[in-house]
Structure formats: structure tokens, C-alpha cells
Amino acid sequence: MRTLIQGGTVVTASDTFVADILVDGGKIAALVATGPGTPHGMLVGNFDETIDARGHYVFPGGIDAHTHLDMPFGGTTSSDDFESGTIAAAYGGTTTIIDFAIQQKGGSMREALDTWHAKAEGKAATDYGFHMIATDVPPAVLTEMADIVREGVTSFKMFMAYPGVLMLDDQSIFRAMLRAGELDALICMHAEIGLPIDVLVERALAAGHTAPIYHALTRPEVAEATGTERAIALAEMAKVPVYIVHLSAQRALERVMEARDRNLPAYAETCPQYLFMSEDDLLGTPEDEFAGAKFVCTPPLRPKHHHDHLWRGLRNHDLSVVATDHCPFCMKDQKELGRGNFSKIPNGMPGVETRMYLMWEAVRQGKIGINRFVDITSTAPAKIFGMYPRKGTLAVGADADLVVWDPNKRHTISHRTLHSRVDYSPLEGREFIGAPTLVMQRGHTLVKAGEFLGKAGNGEFVRRATWSL
Numbered sequence: 001m002r003t004l005i006q007g008g009t010v011v012t013a014s015d016t017f018v019a020d021i022l023v024d025g026g027k028i029a030a031l032v033a034t035g036p037g038t039p040h041g042m043l044v045g046n047f048d049e050t051i052d053a054r055g056h057y058v059f060p061g062g063i064d065a066h067t068h069l070d071m072p073f074g075g076t077t078s079s080d081d082f083e084s085g086t087i088a089a090a091y092g093g094t095t096t097i098i099d100f101a102i103q104q105k106g107g108s109m110r111e112a113l114d115t116w117h118a119k120a121e122g123k124a125a126t127d128y129g130f131h132m133i134a135t136d137v138p139p140a141v142l143t144e145m146a147d148i149v150r151e152g153v154t155s156f157k158m159f160m161a162y163p164g165v166l167m168l169d170d171q172s173i174f175r176a177m178l179r180a181g182e183l184d185a186l187i188c189m190h191a192e193i194g195l196p197i198d199v200l201v202e203r204a205l206a207a208g209h210t211a212p213i214y215h216a217l218t219r220p221e222v223a224e225a226t227g228t229e230r231a232i233a234l235a236e237m238a239k240v241p242v243y244i245v246h247l248s249a250q251r252a253l254e255r256v257m258e259a260r261d262r263n264l265p266a267y268a269e270t271c272p273q274y275l276f277m278s279e280d281d282l283l284g285t286p287e288d289e290f291a292g293a294k295f296v297c298t299p300p301l302r303p304k305h306h307h308d309h310l311w312r313g314l315r316n317h318d319l320s321v322v323a324t325d326h327c328p329f330c331m332k333d334q335k336e337l338g339r340g341n342f343s344k345i346p347n348g349m350p351g352v353e354t355r356m357y358l359m360w361e362a363v364r365q366g367k368i369g370i371n372r373f374v375d376i377t378s379t380a381p382a383k384i385f386g387m388y389p390r391k392g393t394l395a396v397g398a399d400a401d402l403v404v405w406d407p408n409k410r411h412t413i414s415h416r417t418l419h420s421r422v423d424y425s426p427l428e429g430r431e432f433i434g435a436p437t438l439v440m441q442r443g444h445t446l447v448k449a450g451e452f453l454g455k456a457g458n459g460e461f462v463r464r465a466t467w468s469l
């Protein structure tokens with residue numbers, strides 16, 4: 001199948017130019033600049049399909065490096081499985097996700113990886129990779145980490161938060177870091193210090209504070225800043241690269257900046273919710289304070305003044321990636337578990353479909369440039385997580401994962417028209433300008449003119465390379 005994408009404005013992390021793209025055999029077979037002043041002509045020949053992309057941008061397919069599909073958590077299971085979650089991703093212009101397999105305490109990573117492969121196979125509509133969440137690292141598990149890396153799962157997430165559930169002590173974290181260093185794997189860290197947070201939660205509940213806003217008030221910024229500093233210190237001692245997931249606040253960012261100024265391989269992602277939403281959302285409405293549960297995620301949404309710091313971090317490359325931490329729970333029967341006790345509200349928000357809309361809004365508002373948009377939504381995660389240049393860019397030989405983007409398309413968000421299996425959207429009623437008209441994965445059309453043309457099960461597992469930045 002030979003497809004010509006004609007006359008679009010191709011955007012990569014470094015360049016913007018008008019070009020024709022030939023897609024053949026699932027790869028980008030040719031990319032020819034056609035704008036004024038270019039010496040080449042347009043691509044000619046026989047094509048099975050020609051797509052007129054004039055007046056539109058062409059981006060590499062989005063890569064969301066942080067999702068939780070079909071994840072048991074908080075007494076329930078995230079409401080998107082690999083089918084609904086990846087279809088939602090595709091609608092929003094994301095063609096690859098990296099989800100988290102979770103090792104059970106006392107269990108093996110092998111079991112965890114098999115379980116997550118079984119969840120994804122036959123269901124995923126986009127390509128996908130896995131990180132491995134380490135919850136227990138006796139010597140046998142440290143040994144099996146080599147097999148996990150060999151199978152293309154080259155990053156390990158650990159938690160300083162959620163005591164008794166996912167949290168690991170510093171000694172275990174350090175042992176796993178040393179082992180990851182030997183294997184050229186990357187450490188991802190949830191960097192909030194969970195033990196003191198749990199004391200604050202206990203005290204708030206004892207004082208009768210049960211509303212969702214107390215989720216934020218019991219997880220202060222300093223708990224994240226200290227966790228971030230400690231994660232970076234442990235990684236420095238272990239001589240291993242570290243990637244702080246879902247960074248939400250100024251002081252945690254400052255810890256990352258200090259590390260990067262010292263040339264440490266320290267990276268961080270933030271998420272759209274920390275850039276566009278705030279602690280105020282956790283207050284709910286005057287009629288219904290529990291509506292704030294829609295916005296309960298961890299780390300919590302922060303006061304608005306953090307936004308400027310995070311935007312500056314993205315512009316200055318102190319923050320490398322915008323991922324979603326997509327972890328949806330319905331209000332009905334799920335978030336409701338925490339009515340009368342904020343600590344029982346399942347932590348997480350939907351976002352995999354709307355990430356590109358929000359980040360495009362940032363381009364429109366002049367907060368980031370268009371090449372940086374491509375970098376933080378696709379190229380940087382591809383590089384950091386061992387998928388570049390197969391994914392994350394538009395270049396000859398790369399997978400034909402791409403998005404034709406109409407910068408003028410107006411649309412209004414409603415959970416009824418989004419594709420995630422969740423009964424609300426944190427962006428309900430918000431209007432956006434800019435959306436995909438075509439989303440392609442390895443040369444196959446996933447979404448065209450608002451219609452899903454892909455197939456559950458066509459998504460392929462991406463074996464990622466080890467650390468090499």
C-alpha cells in the first residue's frame with residue numbers, strides 16, 4: 001500500500017517545512033520538501049491513496065509515556081481497558097502509549113509482564129510498550145530484571161508513595177537502581193514521601209475533614225520536592241538515569257533543575273492537568289463539594305502559581321515530556337468509593353485523548369513553540385524510552401505513525417463524545433481549536449474525519465532499546 005500525503009506542513013522537533021510524504025510498507029519511504037525555494041519537485045508515481053494535507057500540519061504520532069489501562073488500584077480497576085484506552089488515544093492523535101505492568105508484592109516480574117501482555121494483546125488499537133513497576137525486589141527479582149530488559153521493557157517505576165500498597169523503602173529502591181544501572185535501564189520514580197503524607201491524612205480524617213480538597217491539603221508540595229531530591233540523590237549514588245514521573249510543582253522542578261545543572265541524567269515529565277487545572281478544582285461546586293473528586297490524582301493539583309514555573313520548565317528543557325498519567329475512574333461506583341473519606345477516592349484522571357488538544361492550545365497561546373510541541377509530545381519520549389528514530393519523528397525509514405492536524409478545527413469537549421470509558425471529563429464544555437483529521441499508524445489509517453478505522457488488536461508491542469542518551 002503506497003500512500004502519498006501531499007503538501008502538508010511537516011513539523012519535527014527541529015524543523016518546519018512543506019513536504020510530500022510517501023508511505024510504503026508501513027514506513028516513511030520518502031519525504032520531499034516542496035515549498036518555495038526547495039530544489040526538489042513533488043513526489044510523482046502511482047499511489048493507492050493520495051491525501052491532500054495542504055493547509056494542515058503533519059506531526060509524528062503522539063507518544064504518551066504514562067498510562068494506566070485496566071489497572072487494579074484504590075479498590076477498583078481503571079475504567080479503560082487496552083481497547084477503549086487506545087482508541088481514545090488514537091482519536092486524540094496518540095499512536096503509541098507506554099503503560100505500567102505491576103509486579104505483585106511477593107510475585108515475580110515475569111508474572112506481571114505476562115499479565116499485562118494478556119491485557120493488551122488482541123485489544124490494543126495503537127502500539128504500546130510497558131514500564132515495569134517494582135514493588136518487591138528480593139535477589140531473585142533483581143536477577144529476573146535482566147530478562148525483563150531483554151524483552152524490551154527497559155524502564156522500572158518505583159514508588160516512594162502509597163505505603164503498604166506500592167511503596168518501596170530506600171534500601172530496596174537503591175538495590176533496584178544499582179541493578180537497573182548494570183542493565184542500562186532507566187528508573188522512573190513517583191517521588192512523594194508517602195509515610196508522613198499518610199500521617200497528615202490520618203489527622204485530617206480524625207479532625208472530620210473528609211472532602212476531596214483534603215487530598216491536596218494532605219500532600220503538600222514539600223513532600224514532592226523532598227521525594228524528588230531523594231530520588232535524584234539515590235540515582236546519583238547508583239549512577240543510573242532517573243525520570244521523575246508526573247512532576248506537579250515548582251520546588252520539585254527546582255530539584256530537577258539543580259540536578260541537570262550538575263549534568264546528571266535526571267529527567268522529568270509533567271502532565272496537562274498540572275499545567276491547565278489547579279487545586280481550586282478540588283473544591284467541587286457550591287452545590288456539590290464531592291464533584292472535586294473528578295480531579296483527585298496524585299500528586300495533587302497545585303495552586304495556580306505553579307503553572308508558570310512548569311511552562312518555563314518545558315520551554316527551558318528542564319521538563320522533557322508531557323505525558324498524561326491517564327488513569328480514569330468513573331464518578332459512579334468508583335470515585336464514589338471516597339464519599340465521606342477523601343483518602344478512599346481512587347487516584348487518577350482521564351486525559352489520553354485530550355493531551356494534544358491542550359498542548360496545541362499552549363502553542364496557540366505562545367507558551368511553547370510548534371517544534372517544542374512535537375518534542376514534548378512525541379520525540380523526547382521516543383528518545384528517552386528507547387524508541388527513536390523508529391518512532392517520535394518524521395524521517396525516511398521511521399514507522400509511518402503520523403497525524404494530519406487541522407489547526408483551525410473547533411470542537412467542544414464532552415465525555416459523551418470522547419472515547420474513554422468514563423462518565424465525566426475534567427474539561428467538560430471547554431472549546432478547543434485544533435484537532436487531527438487523520439491519524440495513521442505504520443501506514444494504516446486509525447482515525448479519519450472523526451471515524452475510527454483501526455482495529456482492536458492491531459496495535460503492536462514495542463520492544464524498547466536500553467538507555468543510550
Ligand code: URP
Nearest residue numbers: 190297298325327347348
Ligand atoms: O493519581 C494517579 N497518579 N494515579 C495513577 C497512579 C500513579 O501514581 O501514577
Ligand code: ZN
Nearest residue numbers: 190245246298
Ligand atoms: Zn505515580
Ligand code: ZN
Nearest residue numbers: 066068325327
Ligand atoms: Zn501514573
